[in-house]
Amino acid sequence: MKDKIQEKFQTLFGEGGEVFASAGRINLIGEHTDYNGGYVFPGAIDKGIMAKIKLNGEKKVRAFSLDYDEYCEFGLNEEDKPEQAWARYIFGVCRETIKRGGKVEGFDTVFAGDVPLGAGLSSSAALESTFAYALNSLFNNNIDKFELARIGQSTEHNYCGVMCGIMDQFASIFGKAGSLIRLNCKTMEYKYFPFDPKGYKLVLIDSCVKHELASSAYNKRRASCENAAAAIRKNHPDVEFLSDAKRLWLEEVRDEIPEEDFLRAEYVIGEVQRVLDVCDALERGDYETVGEMMYQTHFGMSRLYEVSCEELDFLNKLARRCDVTGSRVMGGGFGGCTINLVKEELYDAFIKTAVEEFTAKFGHAPKVYDVVISDGARKVE
C-alpha cells in the first residue's frame, strides 16, 4: 500500500511529504452504548488508512483516493464542501479542526486503505483519524487526543449525516498494539487491557452484506434511546444518559413510550451491564463467561435493537453449533461482520463449516479476518 501511495504521490505532486496512518477497529463488547454514556471495549486493528501529505502553500486541498481512483479539489471554507463522499470526510476534518481554533491550510494528499468497506470495521473513523492526527502534527496545533477523536465524530455528525458515538474515533486514535481499551463514554476515563486469550482466537466473519439506509436506521435507534432516557428522567432527574437508568426505572415508563423505544432501551441497559461483567470475567481469565455475554449481546442486537440481519443471525447460530465460545454481530449492524471468540483447536473446523454453509445458503462466500490488535493513529515517516 505504501509503495503505491508513494508512486502516485510522486506522479501527481512530486517530491516531499510525510506519511501518516490510522486504524479500523473491533469491539469486544459494548455495542450502541457509546452515545448512551455507557462503556465500550474496542481495539485498533492491523487494517487501516495511510496517507501521504504535503503542504502546498495555497488555500486548497488536492486529494487523490487510490481506492476510488478519483481526484478531488476543494477549498477550506464552509461553502466548499465537495461532492464525493470520501472527500467529505477529509473536508469535515479540516473544518472541525478550524472550528476548534486549529490552523489548516492547503495540502496535497494521496491516500489508500485496506479496511473492508461496509464491514463494520470503521473505515471512516480510520480516515478521519488519519487526517485529524496528521493535520494536528503538520500545523503544530497541539490539540489533545480526545479532541482529535471528537473532530472525527463531529465530521460524521456535521458532514456525513451519521449521529455516531465516540467509540470508533477513540479506538482509532488511542489504539495500542496488543491491548483492548475499556472506555467510559460518559466520563471518557479509559483503561488499556492487554488482550492475549491463551488458547483462543478472535476472528471476524464478514457477511459481505451492506444494507442501504443504515445511517438513517442508526440515527433512529439513537433517537429512541434519547426518548426513553427523557421519559425516565422525569421520575429520576439524575439520569443524564440511558446508561444511568436501572431496568426497573425503564419499566416504570413502559406505557409512556412507544414499544419500539422500550425494546431499544431494554437492550442498552442490559448491554451496559454486560461490558462490566465481561471486564470481571477477563480479570479472572474466564473466557466462557466472556463468550456467553457475546451471545447475549447478539440476541439483544437481533431481537431488541433490531440491527442484525438474516445472514448475521445465520452465522451466529452456526457458531453456537460449532461450539464457538462467543459470537455476535459487531459494530453498528445492518450487515458487516460477526466477531467470534473460538478455541484454537476448533478454529479450522469452524471456519470451514462457516464458509461452506454460508456460501451454500446465500450464494456468495463470507470473508474471514483474523484479528490482530494494533496501534492507532501515528506518523509512519
Ligand code: GLA
Ligand atoms: C458505529 C458508530 C459507533 C457505535 C457503533 C455501535 O460504529 O460509529 O459510535 O455507536 O456503531 O456500537
